[in-house]
Amino acid sequence: MKRFSLKYTLLTYRLDQLWFPLAFWAFFVILTLLLSNEEQDFNIARAYIGVAVPLIGGIMAAYAILDDPAIELRFATPIRAAQILFERTILIFIIQTVSALAFIVFALLIGVDFAPLGNALNLHLAWIVPTITMIALGIFGAILGAQTMIGSFLVGLVWIIEVIIRDGMAVNNWKYAYIFMGILTPEHPDLVSNQIALFAASATFLFFTWLLLHRQERYI
Amino acid sequence: MIQITNLTKTYGAGNKTVHALNGVDLQINSGMFGLLGPNGAGKTTFMRILAGIVNPSGGSIRVDGHDLTTEAGKHAVKSMLGYLPQELGMYTELSAEQFVDYMAILKGLDDSKKRNKRVSEVLEMVGLREVANRKIKGFSGGMKRRVGIAQALVNDPKILIVDEPTAGLDPEERIRFRNLLVNLAADRVVLLSTHIVEDIGQTCRDLAVLAKGRILFRGSPTDMLKATEGHVWSLTMSGLEKPNHDLTVVSMLHLAEGTQYRLVGASAEGYSSAQLTQPGLEDAYVWLMKQSQEEVMLS
Amino acid sequence: MSRFLGVLRHEFNMSMRRPGMWIAYGLVLLFYSITVMYPVPEEKVTILTDKQIWQYAGQMAFTFNLFLPVMVGILSADRLQRDFRMGVRELQESTPLHLAEYTLGKYFGVLLASLAPVLIWLWFITGLFIAFGNAPIEFFFTMTLAFIAIMVPAFAFVTAFSLACPLIMPLRVYQILFTGYWFWGNYINPEMFPTLNGTLLTPSGMYSYQGFFGGFINSTEPLTYSASDATLNLVVIGLCIIAVMVVLNIYLQWQSRRA
Numbered sequence: 001m002k003r004f005s006l007k008y009t010l011l012t013y014r015l016d017q018l019w020f021p022l023a024f025w026a027f028f029v030i031l032t033l034l035l036s037n038e039e040q041d042f043n044i045a046r047a048y049i050g051v052a053v054p055l056i057g058g059i060m061a062a063y064a065i066l067d068d069p070a071i072e073l074r075f076a077t078p079i080r081a082a083q084i085l086f087e088r089t090i091l092i093f094i095i096q097t098v099s100a101l102a103f104i105v106f107a108l109l110i111g112v113d114f115a116p117l118g119n120a121l122n123l124h125l126a127w128i129v130p131t132i133t134m135i136a137l138g139i140f141g142a143i144l145g146a147q148t149m150i151g152s153f154l155v156g157l158v159w160i161i162e163v164i165i166r167d168g169m170a171v172n173n174w175k176y177a178y179i180f181m182g183i184l185t186p187e188h189p190d191l192v193s194n195q196i197a198l199f200a201a202s203a204t205f206l207f208f209t210w211l212l213l214h215r216q217e218r219y220i
Numbered sequence: 221m222i223q224i225t226n227l228t229k230t231y232g233a234g235n236k237t238v239h240a241l242n243g244v245d246l247q248i249n250s251g252m253f254g255l256l257g258p259n260g261a262g263k264t265t266f267m268r269i270l271a272g273i274v275n276p277s278g279g280s281i282r283v284d285g286h287d288l289t290t291e292a293g294k295h296a297v298k299s300m301l302g303y304l305p306q307e308l309g310m311y312t313e314l315s316a317e318q319f320v321d322y323m324a325i326l327k328g329l330d331d332s333k334k335r336n337k338r339v340s341e342v343l344e345m346v347g348l349r350e351v352a353n354r355k356i357k358g359f360s361g362g363m364k365r366r367v368g369i370a371q372a373l374v375n376d377p378k379i380l381i382v383d384e385p386t387a388g389l390d391p392e393e394r395i396r397f398r399n400l401l402v403n404l405a406a407d408r409v410v411l412l413s414t415h416i417v418e419d420i421g422q423t424c425r426d427l428a429v430l431a432k433g434r435i436l437f438r439g440s441p442t443d444m445l446k447a448t449e450g451h452v453w454s455l456t457m458s459g460l461e462k463p464n465h466d467l468t469v470v471s472m473l474h475l476a477e478g479t480q481y482r483l484v485g486a487s488a489e490g491y492s493s494a495q496l497t498q499p500g501l502e503d504a505y506v507w508l509m510k511q512s513q514e515e516v517m518l519s
Numbered sequence: 520m521s522r523f524l525g526v527l528r529h530e531f532n533m534s535m536r537r538p539g540m541w542i543a544y545g546l547v548l549l550f551y552s553i554t555v556m557y558p559v560p561e562e563k564v565t566i567l568t569d570k571q572i573w574q575y576a577g578q579m580a581f582t583f584n585l586f587l588p589v590m591v592g593i594l595s596a597d598r599l600q601r602d603f604r605m606g607v608r609e610l611q612e613s614t615p616l617h618l619a620e621y622t623l624g625k626y627f628g629v630l631l632a633s634l635a636p637v638l639i640w641l642w643f644i645t646g647l648f649i650a651f652g653n654a655p656i657e658f659f660f661t662m663t664l665a666f667i668a669i670m671v672p673a674f675a676f677v678t679a680f681s682l683a684c685p686l687i688m689p690l691r692v693y694q695i696l697f698t699g700y701w702f703w704g705n706y707i708n709p710e711m712f713p714t715l716n717g718t719l720l721t722p723s724g725m726y727s728y729q730g731f732f733g734g735f736i737n738s739t740e741p742l743t744y745s746a747s748d749a750t751l752n753l754v755v756i757g758l759c760i761i762a763v764m765v766v767l768n769i770y771l772q773w774q775s776r777r778a
Contacts, residue, residue, distance in 0.1 A: 002330055008322040012311045016689040024695075035713075043712075052699065059695045069309035073371065076271045076305070077326040078298035150539050152691060153593045156698040157547065160589045163702050214291070217274040 003079050009087055014067070018095065021056055025099045028052070029106055038111070045107040046117065049100045049127040050183025055159050057096040058134030062142040062151025064088040065213070072220045081213035085206070089139055093131070100127045117186045125195055126182035133179050133198045134159070140205035146218045177201070221409050222248040222270070222379070227279035229265050229433075240265040242433035244279070252405035254424035255413040256505065262433040263413040264306055267383045270411065271303045283379065297379075299328060302372035306383040306413075308364065312357035316348050316367050319356060323371035342370040346400065362393035369400065380410045386419055398423050421501040429508055436512050441501055448499040448507045453483045455494040465490040468506050484510065523620040530598065530628025535635070540594055544636045547590055551583065552644070570733060572658045576665035577732025579644070583637065584670055584724045585706075588677045591633045592697045595681040596690055598629045603686070612775060622682075622768055630678045634671065641666055661732075668731050668749075669724035672756045676722040677701075679763040686770065719755040726752035 028048040032041050065088045068074060074084065104123070107114070117123045134155055142151025162169055162179055169178040170185050176197040181188050188194070212218070229241040240262045257263050268274040269281065272294035280289065284300065287293035311319055320339050329335040343349050346366040351359075356367060365385060372380060382401065386394040401410055402423050414420060420427055421441055429437040429444075437444060452470075455463060458478035463469060467485035484506045488494035499507070534540060567575055599622075602608045611621060645662045648654040677697075685693045704715040705723035715721060728734060729742045730749025744752075 003326050003328055005322060005325045008314075008318070008325065011314060011318065012322070014689065016692050020689075020692050020695070040712075055698060056695050059691050059698070063691050070311055072273065072305045072307070072309060073303065073323065074326065075273045076298060076301065076303040077323070078295050078328060079326055080295075145539055145542075147539055148691075149594060149597060150543075152694045153539075153543055153590060156589050156593045156694060157543075157586065159698060160586055160702060161550075164585055164706055215275070217268065220268075220273060 003077070003083065004087060009091060012068075012070075013091055014063075017060055017063075017092065021053075021060075021095050021099050024052065024056060025103060028103065032107070032110065041107065041110065041112045042114070042116070045103065045112050045114070046126070046183050048103050050130060050180060051163065053096050053100050053127055054130035054134040054179065055155065056099075057092055057131045058138035058155035058159070059152045060092045060095075061089055061135040061138035062155060063148045064092055064139055064142075066142055066146070066148050066219055075216040075220065081210050085139070085210055085213060089135060093135060096131050096135075097128075100131070117183065122182065122186060122191075126186060129182055129195050129198050130179040132202045136202035136205035136209075140209045143209045143212045143219075221250060221284055222246070223280075223282045224248075225280045227266075227269070227281055228277045229262070229269065229274065230277045239433045241269075241276070244430070244433070244435055246428060246435065246438070248409060248411065248426075250405075250407075250409055251426065252402060252410045252412065252424045254420035254427035255411060255430060256415065256417065256420050256427055257413075257430035258415060258509070260432075261415075261430040263415075263430055264383055266430065267303075267305075267381050267411065267413050270297075270379075271301060271305075271381055272298050299375075300378040302375065302377035302380040304365075304368045304372045304380075304382040304385055306387070308368045310356050310364065310367065313355060315353045315355055316343060316359070316363075316370070317352040319367060320370045320374050324374040327375040329375060338374055338376070339370075342373045345373065346370045347396070362389050365389060365393070365397065369397070373404070378408050380404060380408055381413075382411065383413045384415070385412070386414065386416060394419070417502045417505050429505065431509065431512055437508055441504075444501065444504040444508070445499050448484075448504040450496065451484055451486065451507050452497045452499040452503045453485075453488045453491070453494040454480065454497045455483055455488070455491050456480045463491065468510055470503055470506055522616050523624045526616070526621055526624025527628040527631070530625050531632045534595075534598065534629055534632030537594075540632070541636070543590055543594060544640075547586060548636075548640050551586075566652065567654045567658065569657075571736060572654055572661045573665075574733045574736040575654070576658065576661040577669060577728045577734070578736055579641070579662065580665035580669035580732075581724050581728040583641075584673045587637060587670075588673050588722075589698055589701050591674055592677045592681045592701065593694050595629045595633065595678055596685050596693055596697070599625055599682040600685040600690060618768055618771055618775075622764060622771065626678060626682060626764065629682065630675055633674050633678060637670065637674075638663075638666055665732055668727040668753075672727070672753055673722045673724050675760055676756050679760045679767075683763050683767040683770075686767070719752050720759065721752065722756050722759075 025048075028044060032044045035041070035044065065071075065084060068088070104114070114123050117126050137158060138151045138155045140151070141154035142148045144150065158179070162177075166178070166180060166184055169175060170181060170188060175181065175188070175190055176194055178194060179198060181191055181194045185191075224244055224246040227241050227244040227246075228239070231238045231240055242262075244262075244266065255263050255266065265274060269276050269288065270283070272288060276289060280287070282288065283293075283297045286296040288297055311322070314322065317339060320342060321335065324335045324339060329338060340349070340352075343352050346369055348363065348366055348370065351363070356364060359367065369382070369385070372382070380401075385401070386397050389397065398419060401412060404410055405423075412419065412423065425440055427437075427439070427441060427444070428435050437447075453467075456475065456478045457463065463481050463483055465485070465488070467483040467488060469481050470484055471482040473480045482497070482503070483494065484499075484503050602611070641662055642659070645654075645659050649656055649658055681693070681697065684697075688696075705721055705725075707714040707716055709717045716723075719726075726744045726749040729744040730746040730752075734742045
């Protein structure tokens with residue numbers, strides 16, 4: 001891609017965007033090893049990949065574009081809004097992906113059975129869908145409010161609401177907005193519709209983020 | 221090269237509306253162009269519109285034929301633009317070379333060999349070749365500004381926009397900066413925005429004075445000085461009384477015989493010992509601001 | 520005292536002027552009003568009994584504590600840190616403002632700004648209940664007490680940590696950890712997973728809700744926590760807040776000595 005450099009994209013990322021997910025991953029690995037119980041291991045694994053990883057991704061994404069010290073210089077270059085959006089969020093998604101996959105590998109190695117989550121595709125959709133949704137929500141909220149705080153607030157609020165009233169969310173019309181359905185209620189008959197709805201929501205958030213990014217003056 | 225017609229920029233709404241730019245007309249050709257004005261005049265807004273970051277509320281602005289009010293026009297202008305903003309944010313964990321290299325990539329210099337050569341050239345131009353591998357966080361203010369100008373030059377821009385580039389620099393750095401800009405202006409448009417009158421006087425043959433979003437003056441420093449002739453006086457007064465009679469004190473110096481004032485105003489009739497003096501550019505600026513304030517009061 | 524009040528007033532005004540805060544509160548309180556609040560029985564308009572107004576007030580306050588502290592925690596996380604980021608702290612240190620005046624003024628300013636919209640909303644909802652004849656006028660009094668006993672300690676606890684922690688870690692890291700903590704520390708079943716929930720370190724208000732307000736309305740299960748448990752919980756929460764503020768002051772003193 002023109003006007004893109006993976007080397008500098010990595011070098012210009014804040015260090016905490018790299019060490020914090022790693023530290024969180026390590027914490028959950030240690031926790032799993034300490035508790036060492038078949039049922040607990042499965043619950044911890046799905047809590048990490050399907051609940052914790054989306055939260056980390058979402059809040060990190062809220063800071064992705066606006067927390068850029070050279071934002072004015074970046075806006076003055078001929079980079080398209082789509083590229084800014086892609087460049088600043090792709091690493092966050094990659095880091096969360098690596099974290100989730102690494103944990104799955106670790107869990108499999110210690111004998112965790114992911115069969116309750118369905119086949120391999122369902123297993124991966126169970127964490128990919130909420131992660132993409134939260135990343136999209138985080139970055140949309142931040143760009144909409146022209147403040148990172150709005151994005152992180154939206155992510156935190158949606159996360160805590162959906163975690164606490166998860167049972168209620170699975171049984172009424174809110175189920176299409178239930179981001180943890182794949183990981184917490186994988187046998188739900190409307191799982192596919194739920195995932196399609198969440199993908200659509202994510203795409204909508206990203207589309208509006210792209211549109212709003214054209215109004216660069218809001219962010220400097 | 222740059223054609224601006226009735227440019228306006230408004231922020232806010234209702235009672236809180238701010239007219240940052242209010243019907244600005246300008247034509248800027250190749251060479252060094254100075255934009256002078258007090259804080260809050262609209263200079264940075266103007267520069268940001270030219271840099272394609274801020275959208276104008278009205279009017280038209282064309283750069284080398286490209287319409288800056290369209291996305292395609294903005295994209296084209298950004299490709300030929302070098303921009304040094306007033307608040308220069310950088311990735312301080314990168315070295316000077318890395319930062320300029322990154323900006324070069326963002327500006328479309330994909331060929332790594334050509335890019336490396338160009339990065340070396342611009343760092344040499346700004347006198348940072350020897351510290352190119354040092355992290356920016358270890359740089360002084362002046363050095364950071366020079367990194368800023370290096371990144372602005374790396375794509376050999378046709379238009380160079382520098383917004384308050386010498387603010388906070390020591391006199392030596394300011395002189396170096398001014399000389400560099402004048403050299404660069406030989407074959408491109410350099411727009412220098414500043415509230416430091418001396419910077420304009422030393423570098424520009426063409427300037428505009430902006431205040432409260434409007435152009436108060438357009439011409440050369442010489443024209444500005446001519447318009448101020450007969451309105452600058454030197455006066456020495458003893459005692460604590462200060463000159464009044466609607467005269468602005470530009471400077472004062474305590475001497476043995478009293479205090480020597482440099483005054484700008486319509487007339488120094490009230491002071492028989494006042495002596496007419498050759499105006500400097502600062503005097504011309506003060507006189508211009510004074511006249512514009514009086515016009516506002518009268519209207 | 521005047522300097523402390525000055526800092527408090529300034530911080531309160533600054534926080535209240537944030538449009539983002541009002542939008543956030545508006546969204547959350549609207550969400551509560553539509554979905555989470557206990558629905559009024561549809562058969563007929565009933566007036567809550569004396570016991571029920573206490574339980575209902577407690578339940579409303581406890582329900583608000585499910586999510587609002589997360590919002591408060593995230594939104595207040597940058598209030599102290601921004602003074603450092605914007606270079607204002609350096610100016611403040613050159614004034615006669617004492618460190619304790621500064622930190623306490625900041626703390627109470629942020630806390631009061633977080634509590635004010637909630638209290639106004641609670642009074643509004645309570646007023647509606649009374650106006651529609653669902654509760655006697657005493658409900659206003661019990662609701663205010665529930666706010667003080669259940670919500671204020673939770674908000675106070677969250678605000679203290681949200682001011683202090685971002686000074687030693689990146690803001691986004693704190694926001695992630697805090698959001699995760701609020702669920703883990705208050706709403707995970709301790710029988711299923713190790714947690715602080717159920718211990719005296721729980722700031723969710725469950726102790727006060729059961730101990731002072733009688734617990735879930737129409738519940739037949741015995742209460743887990745008594746009034747003395749609730750009092751002890753408040754004391755422990757209070758001590759935590761004091762400890763955090765003391766550590767914050769020590770940290771800031773150490774920082775200025777280092778500079």
